[in-house]
Amino acid sequence: MRVPVIAGNWKMYKTAGDSAAFVRAFLPLVAGVRGVEIVLAPPFPSIAPVAQLVKGTGVGVASQNVHFAAEGAYTGEISPFMAADAGATHCIVGHSERRQYFAESDEMAGKKVRAVLSVSLTPILCLGETLAEREAGKTFEVVERQLLAGLGAVSPAEGPRVIVAYEPVWAIGTGKTATAPQAQEVHAFLRLRIRRLWKDAAASVRILYGGSVKPENISSLMSQADIDGALVGGASLSPGSFADIVKFH
Numbered sequence: 001m002r003v004p005v006i007a008g009n010w011k012m013y014k015t016a017g018d019s020a021a022f023v024r025a026f027l028p029l030v031a032g033v034r035g036v037e038i039v040l041a042p043p044f045p046s047i048a049p050v051a052q053l054v055k056g057t058g059v060g061v062a063s064q065n066v067h068f069a070a071e072g073a074y075t076g077e078i079s080p081f082m083a084a085d086a087g088a089t090h091c092i093v094g095h096s097e098r099r100q101y102f103a104e105s106d107e108m109a110g111k112k113v114r115a116v117l118s119v120s121l122t123p124i125l126c127l128g129e130t131l132a133e134r135e136a137g138k139t140f141e142v143v144e145r146q147l148l149a150g151l152g153a154v155s156p157a158e159g160p161r162v163i164v165a166y167e168p169v170w171a172i173g174t175g176k177t178a179t180a181p182q183a184q185e186v187h188a189f190l191r192l193r194i195r196r197l198w199k200d201a202a203a204s205v206r207i208l209y210g211g212s213v214k215p216e217n218i219s220s221l222m223s224q225a226d227i228d229g230a231l232v233g234g235a236s237l238s239p240g241s242f243a244d245i246v247k248f249h
């Protein structure tokens, strides 16, 4: 039985003050919700204040990125340990915006997943094809390559700690969601591929969908056998719409 995960990725939005105001408004809206893991991914300066405010509620806090090294001369970066020290429980790795705008490679994603697990944070490994790749019939080839590189240094015993997020690049921030069956097709493929790596442990790996998830489409996505939650961008910025997504059933 996989507990669904609904994660909100705030990207480069919200000051520490805005983040705190969000949490104060959001927590009462989801106070009665059971059986769903909620994760908030604020910008770096908001990790500590958000972590303070959600303490004891079961809500997780994710860093949106980390470097793979433990420390060093890497101006502008933070280490997984620093994220954990600030109160993070999770870390997003390999988001398509990191891959697209900051030249992050598959290999870097693999190193980051390894580094994040090593400090006991939960990695949320993002992968997904671009529109050109989908139109060229390369979707499965691309997501398989990203998956294998991302999980290459993870043992089957650690496998269930990893969360995978399938986010077709053409659906991110565009208002164009993959249809539920379109997403399910890729999720089923990913689980099959994970099963080849980790055998039965694949059954406990949560695979989230991301890309224009909204209160209106979450239920149909969640009705699919291999969709175990969502990574939400735009619709996670308001407490009301994010709470509606959390309460999908």
Ligand code: PGA
Pocket: 009, 167, 171, 172, 173, 174, 175, 210, 211, 212, 213, 231, 232, 233, 234, 235
């Ligand atoms: P979106 O972003 O929900 O705004 O499409 C999703 C994401 O980038 O994780």
